[in-house]
Every structure is written in structure tokens, then in C-alpha cells.
Amino acid sequence: MAKTMFDKIWDSRVVADLGDGWSLLYLDRVLIHDLSGGRAIREVLDAGHGVAEPNKVFAVPDHAVSSRPGRDETTFPIGEKLLKSLRETTGKTGVRLFDLGRPGHGIVHVMAPELGVVLPGLTLACGDSHTCTNGAMGCMAFGIGASELGHALATQTLPQRRPRTMRIRFEGARPPGVTAKDMILxxxxxxxxxxxxxxxxxYAGSAVEALEIEERLTLCNLSIEMGAKIGMVAPDEKTFAYLQGRDFAPKAAQWQAAIADWRAVPSDPGARFDVDHLIRMEDIAPQITWGTSPGQVAPITGFVPEGDAAALSYMGLEPGQKLAGTKVDWVFIGSCTNSRLSDLRAAADVIGGRHVAKHVTAWVVPGSETVKREAEAEGLHTRFLEAGFEWREPGCALCVAANGEQVPAGSRCVSTSNRNFVGRQGTGARTHLASPAMAAAAALAGALVDVREMV
Amino acid sequence: MESFSSITATAVPFLRQNVDTDVIIPIQRLVGTGRTGLGPYAFERLRYLADGSDNPEFPLNQPGYKGSQLLLADENFGCGSSREGAVWALMGMGVRCVIAPSFGDIFFANCFQNGLLPVRLPIAVIRQIAEETEASPGNARTTVDLERRVVITPTGTEIPFEVDTRKREAMLHGLDDIALTKRHAEAIAAWRVGDRAARPWAWDSVA
Known part of the structure; x- marks a missing residue:
């Protein structure tokens, strides 16, 4: 019978059938970060378990590190405690740690694909809901809580209930100004x-096939904002080309064997999904959120709708108000959604000799040390700095506000991150989610603006 | 994990959609803290006024509702971040059961890891429980019986709910998942040997 990619990966990783729709799944990779990683390992050790397969666990500090230029671990003291705990516990158990300032350091869902840790056909879990990002590599990646993380570390397995399957096909040519971020919003x-x-x-269809790997990572990143723990894209030649030569990708003779296996990963023709959606690319315009949930989104040409009074009151918006032209105080270009090299290029390309509006604070936070170095090698940082953006150090920064960095209360921020929840970027902060190009355009205009008018 | 068999409590209506785990517990409270002590910070952005006093508008601050073990919620409760601190914070303020039409998947799983029972019921039923409770504040009690898999509304209507057999057992007896999985140690070892032979690239690239 024709099988979906999800079914193939799931079925291949079942260690034991636990009944009632539950399986004990083998985890090929586990990612941990500073916010919960150190504690998770310590709890596992305290309970008398070891870390089952430390070579399959990868650790990185990202959530609670400062992004201030020239930062070190002491810049945000609470984060320093977490980092020390991560160092100590990974050192004790032999888990690889990608520490601040070295290649490989970065936001966990940026560095993991970048290092080739994430491969097609694998299962991967991490104590972070945006683990779904990694499904762009053609694997089954999902976020878990602290207790499940302990289980994953102690056994390299996890009991999971089989989810249903959904396919979202994007068909048609990509309209001007529309990015992967706009597609998923x-x-x-x-x-x-x-x-x-x-x-x-x-995610499937001609428009998804046409996306580059970094764009697919953006697409999958917001799966959890649609409620899905898992989002994935079939691996193809672009995936293989992206992976070849990366530090933890298969090498030499195993590379060919891996590709042979990976070619069998995509859904079979005729595979049935429990739910199938079709989205036409011509229906998509550059998007901007107006409320406090990622579903509260409209084309930048649109208006603030009526309905959610609490959201509008928090956001300081009036029903019927035109979105474009709304004054902006902050811009954040970064996060596991949109901080890769192609995102930074897209943002820089909007600048066109202009300067960030006087009243706007605009941050560019590269997603990893490697992204930062590559961006600097091609002079992107100079273009940002000359235009009045701040060029900062890799980390989660303003997406999560767990690192001493916050958007001030009442300030309006256009952000390339994934959550516009109440207080997400800081108590009272008003977040509008958008693509890197839209965010850069807003920084220059000092207001919400249609990027198509700026290029 | 704390075991759970049955509770009888005043159901607190908090019928708001898409209550995310950032709202349940701000991340700042989870930086460098443990599993305990989060109760005072649960829902802090809704629960307290700027001066730190109780916000009288917030249901769990209202007389008759404060300290209740049972929360009524709306669609997509616990969506967003995977932070298990959301469950720890709810339990820290005394909540043992949330009834909602749907939950965020990760939050739902986290609940079962700690002994907080998430019950899925249609919104119409939840509204009925809310109305029955509001009609007789101070007296209305709702029972959630995991043993029998029923919710009993304040007026005595019994409403069955579904729960995974596996999760129900674990919760009734406070079972630890790691201990249960370790019973499969031999199967895991055998599986690893087989997979290593079948897909050496998945192993050797990180060896």
C-alpha cells in the first residue's frame, strides 16, 4: 500500500507496540539547550539513570544568552548559571556541547541542520516546540517537555501516540514579495x-519543491503555531546537496548508501492523508499579524478586523484601521524562524541606501556563529550597520525574552520570529510577525509597510 | 508523578481560546528555577494588577473560585511553547484538572507526565458546566472521575470522556514512564543492533 513519508519514518523507528495507538519510538537524535538541558541531564543522573547514547545528543546554549555585541557568558548572569550547568552535565556524560563563540554555536534549530545533525528519515526530539523546524530536512522532528526529555536522554526512546496525517499543498508561482514566512502565516x-x-x-506541492532548504526550515518552523508538533518536507536533490560535506552528515561510502535510503523516504504516489489542503500561491500576499495569536494575520494591504477586543486592546489597534502606516518602534530580524544567511540577505537587499527611521530600534541577530561569519564575509553586517541596524551575536534574543533582552512595554515591534503572544517579547510588548524583508522595510519606513513598495 | 483518581471541585470558567503557555507561565520565571515554587506566577500577567494586587476580573481570583482544582477552558488550551513549567505552575496553584475542547499537543503530553488531568469535552458541555456553576456559586461542584471516565456536572449529569488506556493507568497509579520503558530494555538493545546493521550511516556519522 502507498505510504506517506510520515508513516514510513514512524514505522521504521518503532521499537515496541505499546497498544492503544502508542509506540515506543527510537530517537536518532536529541537536541538540548541551556534553558532545560542541564537540569534534564542532572535529573536523569539523580534518578540513577545514565544518558543512554550521549553521541546522539547535541547541546547548545541559545535561549538564555545575551545577543549584545561582544557578549560573553557573564553578560546575562542567570544565563551564565544555566550555561555552567550545561557545561558541567554534558562534560560529565560525554554529550557534545557547542559553546559560545565557536563554529557550531547558534540557535538549536539553526545549528542542527547546519551541522548535518539532522538527516532525512530520522527521528529527532528536543525540549523546544519549534523542533518541528528540522522536519524540513525530511525527518520527523518534534518538541517535548522536560519530563519527556529526561526519558529521551535516559533511554534514547520515547512513547508516542501516532498522530494523524495532513498534507498542505502549495501550488502555483510565487508572487513578488512572498516568502516562505508569508506562505505559512x-x-x-x-x-x-x-x-x-x-x-x-x-508540506508539498510545486511551490514547496521550489523552496530552498533554508526556506523550508522557515515553513516547517511555524507548524506548531498551527497546532502540529510535526511538520515536514520530502527530501530531494536540494536536501542532499545541502547536507553533503557537513560535519555530521554521512561520509565516503556511507554517503551513497544514505542517499539511496533517503530517496525512499518521500511519500509514495497515491499515499492517502487523513486531511489534505490545497493553497494557491496567487492567493498569498506579504503577511503581517495584527493580534496576539499567529492566526490573527492579514495581508499588509489589509485592515484590522473586528472581533477580538482583548487582542486589539493589547496591540493598541482599532478595528477598521489600515495596517500599513501603523507606526513601529522596534524591529527584530532573527530567531529559529528567520535568521539564516538567506534571511539576512533578503533583509539587507531591502535597504537600498536608506536608513532605519530615527524612532526605530532595529536588531539583526544572526542564527548561528557560522551564519554570522558568512554574513560578515560577504559584508552584510556593514550594510546593516551603515543603515542603522544593530548587528548582534547569535542566540534566541528577542524571540523569547529569556535572556535579559525585551521589547519595552507598549512598544510596537515587527519581528521575524514565530509568536506574537501577549508578553512574548517582553511584558506589554506588541509584536507583529512578518518576513525578514517586511521587517527590514518596516525599520526603514518607521511603520508597517508593504515591502513591494520599497524595492 | 502524582496519582489521580477523582476530584470534586468548583469548576472555574476561564473560557478564552488559544491560551498559550507563555500566558500560563512567563519564561522569565523558568530561567534558573526548578519544578516547584511556580504557583504564585501562574497566569501572572492576567492574575495581578500593575501594583501586584489581585486582578478582580481574573476568574481564579474571585470568591468561590480561588484555589480550585478544576479549570474550564476553551479551544487550544496550552498551545505554543513546550515549557513544562506551564503544568508545574498550574499544579503549583492547586489545579489538578483542565477541561477544554482541545489542547496544545505538547502541553497535553506534559500534563500526563505530572498528574494534571487534561479532559477533552465539547465546548457545549463545558459551557453547560460553567452555567450550572454560575447559577449556584458556592454550592456547585463538578466531579472528574478518572477511574470511571466520567465528568459529573453540578446538576448530576454524567458525561463520559475518553482517555488513553495507557495514560489512564499511568495516572491512576502514578507510574513513571522511564521505569515502564526500561522493561523494554531487551527490545531496545535488539532494535539498535538491527538498525545499526541496516542504516550504518545514521550511527557512524555521530559516532
Missing amino acids: HAIGRLGTAAGTGYAIE
């Missing part, structure tokens, strides 16, 4: 923030 706006709850989503 549009999908969430249309299908709803709970549409994916209980599902594993496969």
Missing part, C-alpha cells in the same frame, strides 16, 4: 491555530 490564518493539533503535517 497565510496557511495558519486560513486553517487556524488548532488545525494541526493531533496531526503530522507534510
Whole structure:
């Protein structure tokens, strides 16, 4: 019978059938970060377990590190404690740690694909909901809580209930100004923030095939904002080309064997999904969120709708108000959604000799040390700095506000991150989610603006 | 994990959609803290006024509701971040059961790891429980019986709910998942040997 990619990966990783739709799944990779990693290892050790397969666990500090230029571990003292704990526990158990300032350091969902840790056909878990990002490599990656993380470390397995399957096909040519971020925001706006709850989503269709790997990572990143723990894209020649030569990708004779296996990963023709959606690319325009949930989104040409009074009051917006022209105080270009080299290039390309508006604070936070170095090698940082953006150190920064960095209360921020929740970027901060190009355009204009008018 | 068999409590209506785990517990409270002590910070952005006093508008601050073990919620409760601190914070303020039409998947799983029972019921039923409770504040009690898999509304209507057999057992007896999985140690070892032979590239690249 024709099988979906999800079914193939799931079935291949079942160690034991636990009944009632549950399976004990083998985990090929586990990622941990500073916010919960050190504690998770310590709890596992305290309970008398070891870390089952430390060579399959990769650790990195990202959530609670400062992004201030020239930062070190002491810049945010609470984060320093967490980092010390991560160093101590990974050192004790032999887990690889990618520490501040060295290649390989970065936001966990940026560095893991970048290092080739994430490979097609694998299962991967991490104590972070945006682990779904990694599904762009053609694997089954999902976020878990602290207790499940302990289980993953102690056994390299996890009991999971099989989700249903959903396919979202994007068909047609990509309109000007529309990015992967706009595609997924549009999908969430249309299908709803709970549409994916209980599902594993496969993104497919000609417009997804046409996306580069970094764009696919952006697409999969917001799966959880649609409710789905898992989002994935079939591996193809672009995936293989992206992976070849990366530090933890298969080498030599195993490379060919791996590719042979990976070619069998995509869904079979005729595979049936429990739910199938079709989105036409021509229906998508550059998106901007207006509320406090990622589903509260509209084209930048649109208006603030009526309905959610609490969200509008928090956001300081009036129903019927035109979105474009709304004054902006902050811009954040970064996060596991949109901080890769292609994102920074897209943002820099909007500048065109202009300067960040006087009243706007604009941050560019590269997603990893490697992204930072590559961006600097091609002079992107100079273009940002000359235009009045701040060029900062890699980390989660303003996406998560767990590192001493916050958007001030009442300030309006256009952000390339993934959550516009109340207080997400700081108590009282007002977040508008958008693509890197839209965010850069807003920084220059000092207001929400249609990027298509700026290039 | 704390075991759970049955509770009888005043159901607190908090019927708001998409209550995310950032709202349940801000991340700042989880930086460098443990599993305990989060109760005072649960829902802090809604629960307290700027001066730190209780916000009288917040249901769990209202007389008759404060300290209740049972929360009624709306669609997509616990969406967003995977932070298990959301469950620890709810339990820290005394909540042992949340009834909602749907939950964020990761939050749902985290609940079962700690002994907080998430119950899925249609919104119409939840509204009915809310109305029955509001009609008789101070007296209305709702029972959630995991043993029998029923919710009993304040007026005595029994409403069955579904729960995974596996999760129900674990919760009734406070079982630890790691201990259960270790019973499969031989199967895991055998599986590893087989997979290593079948897909050496998945192993050797990180050896």
C-alpha cells in the first residue's frame, strides 16, 4: 500500500507496540539547550539513570544568552548559571556541547541542520516546540517537555501516540514579495491555530519543491503555531546537496548508501492523508499579524478586523484601521524562524541606501556563529550597520525574552520570529510577525509597510 | 508523578481560546528555577494588577473560585511553547484538572507526565458546566472521575470522556514512564543492533 513519508519514518523507528495507538519510538537524535538541558541531564543522573547514547545528543546554549555585541557568558548572569550547568552535565556524560563563540554555536534549530545533525528519515526530539523546524530536512522532528526529555536522554526512546496525517499543498508561482514566512502565516490564518493539533503535517506541492532548504526550515518552523508538533518536507536533490560535506552528515561510502535510503523516504504516489489542503500561491500576499495569536494575520494591504477586543486592546489597534502606516518602534530580524544567511540577505537587499527611521530600534541577530561569519564575509553586517541596524551575536534574543533582552512595554515591534503572544517579547510588548524583508522595510519606513513598495 | 483518581471541585470558567503557555507561565520565571515554587506566577500577567494586587476580573481570583482544582477552558488550551513549567505552575496553584475542547499537543503530553488531568469535552458541555456553576456559586461542584471516565456536572449529569488506556493507568497509579520503558530494555538493545546493521550511516556519522 502507498505510504506517506510520515508513516514510513514512524514505522521504521518503532521499537515496541505499546497498544492503544502508542509506540515506543527510537530517537536518532536529541537536541538540548541551556534553558532545560542541564537540569534534564542532572535529573536523569539523580534518578540513577545514565544518558543512554550521549553521541546522539547535541547541546547548545541559545535561549538564555545575551545577543549584545561582544557578549560573553557573564553578560546575562542567570544565563551564565544555566550555561555552567550545561557545561558541567554534558562534560560529565560525554554529550557534545557547542559553546559560545565557536563554529557550531547558534540557535538549536539553526545549528542542527547546519551541522548535518539532522538527516532525512530520522527521528529527532528536543525540549523546544519549534523542533518541528528540522522536519524540513525530511525527518520527523518534534518538541517535548522536560519530563519527556529526561526519558529521551535516559533511554534514547520515547512513547508516542501516532498522530494523524495532513498534507498542505502549495501550488502555483510565487508572487513578488512572498516568502516562505508569508506562505505559512497565510496557511495558519486560513486553517487556524488548532488545525494541526493531533496531526503530522507534510508540506508539498510545486511551490514547496521550489523552496530552498533554508526556506523550508522557515515553513516547517511555524507548524506548531498551527497546532502540529510535526511538520515536514520530502527530501530531494536540494536536501542532499545541502547536507553533503557537513560535519555530521554521512561520509565516503556511507554517503551513497544514505542517499539511496533517503530517496525512499518521500511519500509514495497515491499515499492517502487523513486531511489534505490545497493553497494557491496567487492567493498569498506579504503577511503581517495584527493580534496576539499567529492566526490573527492579514495581508499588509489589509485592515484590522473586528472581533477580538482583548487582542486589539493589547496591540493598541482599532478595528477598521489600515495596517500599513501603523507606526513601529522596534524591529527584530532573527530567531529559529528567520535568521539564516538567506534571511539576512533578503533583509539587507531591502535597504537600498536608506536608513532605519530615527524612532526605530532595529536588531539583526544572526542564527548561528557560522551564519554570522558568512554574513560578515560577504559584508552584510556593514550594510546593516551603515543603515542603522544593530548587528548582534547569535542566540534566541528577542524571540523569547529569556535572556535579559525585551521589547519595552507598549512598544510596537515587527519581528521575524514565530509568536506574537501577549508578553512574548517582553511584558506589554506588541509584536507583529512578518518576513525578514517586511521587517527590514518596516525599520526603514518607521511603520508597517508593504515591502513591494520599497524595492 | 502524582496519582489521580477523582476530584470534586468548583469548576472555574476561564473560557478564552488559544491560551498559550507563555500566558500560563512567563519564561522569565523558568530561567534558573526548578519544578516547584511556580504557583504564585501562574497566569501572572492576567492574575495581578500593575501594583501586584489581585486582578478582580481574573476568574481564579474571585470568591468561590480561588484555589480550585478544576479549570474550564476553551479551544487550544496550552498551545505554543513546550515549557513544562506551564503544568508545574498550574499544579503549583492547586489545579489538578483542565477541561477544554482541545489542547496544545505538547502541553497535553506534559500534563500526563505530572498528574494534571487534561479532559477533552465539547465546548457545549463545558459551557453547560460553567452555567450550572454560575447559577449556584458556592454550592456547585463538578466531579472528574478518572477511574470511571466520567465528568459529573453540578446538576448530576454524567458525561463520559475518553482517555488513553495507557495514560489512564499511568495516572491512576502514578507510574513513571522511564521505569515502564526500561522493561523494554531487551527490545531496545535488539532494535539498535538491527538498525545499526541496516542504516550504518545514521550511527557512524555521530559516532
